[in-house]
Amino acid sequence: MLRYSLKRLLSLAISLIIASLVIFLVIEVAPGDPASFMLGINAQEDTLNALREELGLNQSKLERYLSWTFGMLQGDFGTSYTYRTPVADMVQDRLWVSLPLALYALTLSTLIAFPAGIYAAARRGRAGDIGVMGATQLGIAIPNFWFAMMLVLVFAINLRWFSAGGFAGWDKGTFAALKSLTLPAIALALPQAAILARVMRSALLDVLGEDFMRTARAKGLTRAQALRRHGLRNAMIPVLTILGLQFSFLLAGGIIIEQVFYLPGLGRLIFQSISARDLIVVESITMLLVFAVIVVNFAVDLAYAAVDPRLRSRT
Amino acid sequence: MNRNLIFGGALSALMVLAALMSFVWTPFEHTAMDIPSKLQAPNGVHWLGTDHFGRDIFSMIMVGARTSIAVAVVAVGIGFSLGVPLGLWAAARRGSWADEIIMRGNDLIFAFPSLVIAILITAIFGAGAINAIIAIGIFNIPVFARVTRGGALSLWAREFILAARVSGKGAAWISAEHILPNIANLLIVQATIQFSLGILAEAALSYVGLGAQPPTPSWGRMLADAQTLVSIAPHMALVPGFAIILTVLGLNLLGDGLRDVLDPRLRVARS
Numbered sequence: 092m093l094r095y096s097l098k099r100l101l102s103l104a105i106s107l108i109i110a111s112l113v114i115f116l117v118i119e120v121a122p123g124d125p126a127s128f129m130l131g132i133n134a135q136e137d138t139l140n141a142l143r144e145e146l147g148l149n150q151s152k153l154e155r156y157l158s159w160t161f162g163m164l165q166g167d168f169g170t171s172y173t174y175r176t177p178v179a180d181m182v183q184d185r186l187w188v189s190l191p192l193a194l195y196a197l198t199l200s201t202l203i204a205f206p207a208g209i210y211a212a213a214r215r216g217r218a219g220d221i222g223v224m225g226a227t228q229l230g231i232a233i234p235n236f237w238f239a240m241m242l243v244l245v246f247a248i249n250l251r252w253f254s255a256g257g258f259a260g261w262d263k264g265t266f267a268a269l270k271s272l273t274l275p276a277i278a279l280a281l282p283q284a285a286i287l288a289r290v291m292r293s294a295l296l297d298v299l300g301e302d303f304m305r306t307a308r309a310k311g312l313t314r315a316q317a318l319r320r321h322g323l324r325n326a327m328i329p330v331l332t333i334l335g336l337q338f339s340f341l342l343a344g345g346i347i348i349e350q351v352f353y354l355p356g357l358g359r360l361i362f363q364s365i366s367a368r369d370l371i372v373v374e375s376i377t378m379l380l381v382f383a384v385i386v387v388n389f390a391v392d393l394a395y396a397a398v399d400p401r402l403r404s405r406t
Numbered sequence: 407m408n409r410n411l412i413f414g415g416a417l418s419a420l421m422v423l424a425a426l427m428s429f430v431w432t433p434f435e436h437t438a439m440d441i442p443s444k445l446q447a448p449n450g451v452h453w454l455g456t457d458h459f460g461r462d463i464f465s466m467i468m469v470g471a472r473t474s475i476a477v478a479v480v481a482v483g484i485g486f487s488l489g490v491p492l493g494l495w496a497a498a499r500r501g502s503w504a505d506e507i508i509m510r511g512n513d514l515i516f517a518f519p520s521l522v523i524a525i526l527i528t529a530i531f532g533a534g535a536i537n538a539i540i541a542i543g544i545f546n547i548p549v550f551a552r553v554t555r556g557g558a559l560s561l562w563a564r565e566f567i568l569a570a571r572v573s574g575k576g577a578a579w580i581s582a583e584h585i586l587p588n589i590a591n592l593l594i595v596q597a598t599i600q601f602s603l604g605i606l607a608e609a610a611l612s613y614v615g616l617g618a619q620p621p622t623p624s625w626g627r628m629l630a631d632a633q634t635l636v637s638i639a640p641h642m643a644l645v646p647g648f649a650i651i652l653t654v655l656g657l658n659l660l661g662d663g664l665r666d667v668l669d670p671r672l673r674v675a676r677s
Contacts, residue, residue, distance in 0.1 A: 106514055114526075121530040232602075232654035234609050237629055237647040240636055248637045343519035347610055351633070361522075362614070365529040373529075377522055385517045 095396055103389045110381045111163075115156050118374045124148075128368040129172055146172060159374070168375040173367045178375045181360060188258055189349070189356035192272050193341040196279035200337065203284040208291025213318065215296060223288065230285025235344060239278035239351040246274060256353040275352045279344055283337045290333045294326035301325070328395055335391030339384035411663025417656025421649075425471035434462035436469045437621050445639045455641040457631060463642070467649050470623040473535065474653065477618070478604030480539045482597055485546020490593065492547070493554025494585060497562060498577040509555070512548035520545040524607065528616035535618040542607045546600050553596045557589035591668040598661035602654045609650050625650050 126142045127134060143149050147158065162169060168178035211223040247255035253274050259267040298304065299322060307317040346358030353359075357376055364372035428436075433453065440460035448455045454464040496508040524541035531537050558581070561567060570580050611617040612626025620627070625646040632642035 102510070105510075106517060109514055110518065117526060117530065228655060228658060229651070232651045232658060234606055234613075234629075234647070234650055236610060236613055237643070237650065240629065240633060240643050241647070244636050244640060244643070339519055343521045346521060346525065347614060350614055361525065362529075365525075373526065377526055380519050380522050381517065384519055388517060 092396065096393060099389060099392055103385060106385050107382065110385065111160055111378055112156070114374055114377050114381070115159065118370050119152060121370060163375070163378065168379075169371040171364075171369055171372050173364075173369045178372050181372065182357065182376060182379065185355060185357045185360050187261060188272075188354055189342065189345050189358065191268075192275055192279070192345050192348075192354070192356065193338060195269070195272055195276035196283065196341045196345075197334070197338055199276055199280035200284040200287055200341075201334070203280065204287035204291055207284070207288040209295060209318075209323075211288065211292045212295035212299065213314075220292075224292070227285040227288050230281055233282060235278050235282050236347050236351050238281055239275065239348055242274045242278055243351070256351075258354050258356075272354075275345075275348045275354060278351070279341055279348050283340060287330070287333055287337065291326070291330055294329045295322060298322045298325045328399060331391060331394060331398075335387050338387050339380075342383060343380060408663045408666050410659040411667055414656045414659025414661070414663050417652055418660050421471050421653045421656065422475065424468045425475050428465075428468035428472055432462075432465035432468050434465045436461065436465040436623055438462070445635070445642075447639070447641055454645045455639070457628070457642055458635055458639070463628075463645050466623040466628060467625070467645060470625045470628065470646070471649070471653075473612075473618050473622055473624040474605050474608055474650075477535055477539050477542065477608040478601050481542035481604045481607075482546055482600045484539070484543030485550050485600060486593070486597060489547040489550025489552075490554045490586075493551040493556075494558055494581040496551065496555045497558030497585070498581055500559060500562065505555075508551065512551050515545060515548045518545075521607070521610065524611060525614070525616060528611060533616040533619060535622065538608060538611045538617045541611070542604050546604070549600060550593070550596065553592055554589060557592045558585045561585050561588055591665075594668065595661050595665045598657055598664060602657035602661070605650065605654055605657070 124143075126139050126146065126148060130138060130142060140149075147155060150158070159169065166179060168182065170176065171178055171181060174181065207223050207227075211220045214220045243255050246252045254271060257271065259271040261268045295318075299318075303321060304317055307321045308314070312320065342357075345356060346361060348354075349356040349358035350362065357380070361373060361376050364370075364376070438461065440456070442460065443452070443456055444458055444460040446452055446456040446460075452462050452464065454462075454467065457463055457466070492508050496505040499505050524538070524545070527541040527544075528534070528537045561584070567580060567584060570584055575583070608617055608624070609626035609629070612624040613630045615627070615630065617626055618624040628646040629643060632639070632646070636643045
C-alpha cells in the first residue's frame with residue numbers, strides 16, 4: 092500500500108507541474124499587456140515601465156514562473172492587478188460560495204441517483220427500469236444552465252419560493268445562505284444525478300451476475316438482503332470513480348451556473364478577471380481548480396486501493 | 407428494428423435537415439429585425455414566436471442548428487483525427503515509452519476541468535466559433551485515443567494479427583488494414599456521444615458569450631438573450647432549450663442504438 096501510494100504521489104506531483112506549466116504558457120502567450128490595460132491608452136512609457144517593474148512583468152519568463160509556483164506553494168497566489176489585494180484573499184471569499192454549492196449539488200445528486208439506480212437495477216427490464224432509464228436519458232440531454240433558467244421561472248418568478256439570484260451571505264444564517272444556493276444546486280445536480288444513476292444501475296447489474304451473489308442467495312438471504320450486504324458494497328467501486336469525477340465537474344460547472352444566479356463565486360471572479368485582463372487572478376484560480384480536480388482524483392484512487400487490495404498491484 | 411436507433415436517428419436527421427434547409431429557405435430572414443412585432447408568442451405567422459428584436463425564432467433555430475452542428479462536427483473531427491492515430495500508435499507499441507507518454511498525457515488532459523480550460527482559451531484568444539471548436543476539440547483527443555487503444559490492444563493478441571505479422575506487415579500497416587476496420591464500430595458510437603457533448607459544450611460557451619459571435623445565431627446565445635426576458639417571453643427560453651435537448655437526446659439514443667446494432671455481443675450482455 093505504501094509503495095502504491097508513493098507511486099501515485101509521484102505521478103500527482105508530475106501532473107501538477109505539467110498543469111502549472113501549461114496554464115502559465117497559455118496566459119503568457121495571451122495578447123495584451125496588463126500594464127497598458129490598467130493605465131489606459133494615454134499612459135506614458137515611463138509610467139508603464141514603473142508599473143511593469145512593480146508587477147514583476149519585466150522579469151524573465153522563467154523567473155516569473157518560478158516565483159508564481161513557489162509563491163503558491165507558500166499560499167501566496169500573487170496580487171490582483173486591478174484590485175491590488177492578494178489573490179488568496181479574493182479566492183477565499185469566493186470559495187465559501189463555490190465549495191458549498193458543489194458539495195450541496197453532490198449531496199443532492201447522490202440522494203437522487205442512488206435510490207434511482209438501485210431501483211432500476213432491481214426491476215431490470217420492467218416498466219420501473221425503463222421509466223428511470225428514460226428519465227436519465229432526458230437528464231443527460233438537458234443543459235444545466237437552461238434547467239436553471241426554468242427553475243428560476245417556476246420557483247422564483249411564478250411561485251416566489253426562492254429569490255431569482257444573488258447570495259444571502261453566511262452571516263445571514265446557515266438557512267438563508269443554503270436557501271439561496273438551493274436552486275443553483277438543483278440545477279447543477281440534475282445532469283450529474285442522471286449519469287450517476289446510470290452508473291449505479293450498470294455497476295449493480297454487473298455484480299448481480301457474480302457467483303458470490305448466487306451463493307448469498309443459496310445460503311438463504313432474500314434478494315434484498317443479498318443486494319444490501321454483498322451487492323452494493325461491490326458495486327461501489329465504479330460509482331466512487333464517477334463521484335470523484337463529478338466533484339470536479341460540479342466545481343467547474345458551477346462557473347456557468349453562478350452566471351445564471353449572479354452568485355459571487357469563483358466562476359464570476361474568473362469572468363470579471365478575464366474582462367479586466369487581470370491575468371494573475373485567472374491563472375491562479377485555474378490552477379486552483381486543476382489542483383482540486385487532480386487531488387480529488389488522487390484521493391479517490393487511494394480510497395479504492397484501500398477498499399480493494401487487487402488494485403494495488405496495478406499501476 | 408431497434409427503437410432507439412429509429413427514434414434517435416429521426417431526431418438527429420431532423421436537426422441536420424433543418425440546418426441544411428436553412429441554406430436555401432427559412433420562413434423569415436434570420437437577422438431581419440421587426441421591432442413592432444417583438445416578443446410575440448408562437449402564432450400563425452411566426453411559428454415559434456419572435457425575440458426582443460422581432461426576429462423570427464423559427465428561422466434563428468434553423469440557422470443556429472448550422473452553428474451547433476458545424477462546431478460539434480469539427481471539434482469531433484479534431485479529436486478523431488488526432489486521437490485515433492495516437493491510440494493506434496500506443497497500442498502498436500504497447501508497454502513502450504511512447505505508449506506511456508501518450509497515456510499519461512491523456513490522463514493529464516482528462517484531469518483538467520474541460521469547461522474552465524475552454525473558457526480560458528476562448529477568453530484569452532478571443533471569443534468566437536473557431537476558438538470554441540479548438541477548445542472543445544482538444545478534450546476530444548484523449549477520449550478517442552483511449553477508446554482506440556483499448557479496442558486495439560485486445561485485437562493485437564488475436565491470431566489473425568499474428569498471421570499478418572508473420573506475413574511481414576509492419577505495425578503501421580497492420581493498424582491501418584486490420585485494427586482500424588475492426589474497431590470502427592466502437593469509434594462510430596464514441597463519435598456520436600462526443601458529438602452530443604460537443605453540442606452541449608458549444609451551447610454553454612455561447613451562453614456565456616464566448617462562442618459564435620453575433621450576428622451568427624447560436625442556440626446558446628439565444629438562451630442568454632432570453633434570460634432577462636424569461637418572465638415576459640418564456641418561449642424565448644423554451645424554444646432553444648428544446649432544440650438543444652431534442653438534438654442531444656436524439657444523438658445519445660442514436661449512439662445507443664448503433665452500439666446495439668453494430669455489436670450484437672453487447673446486446674446479449676446488456677439485456
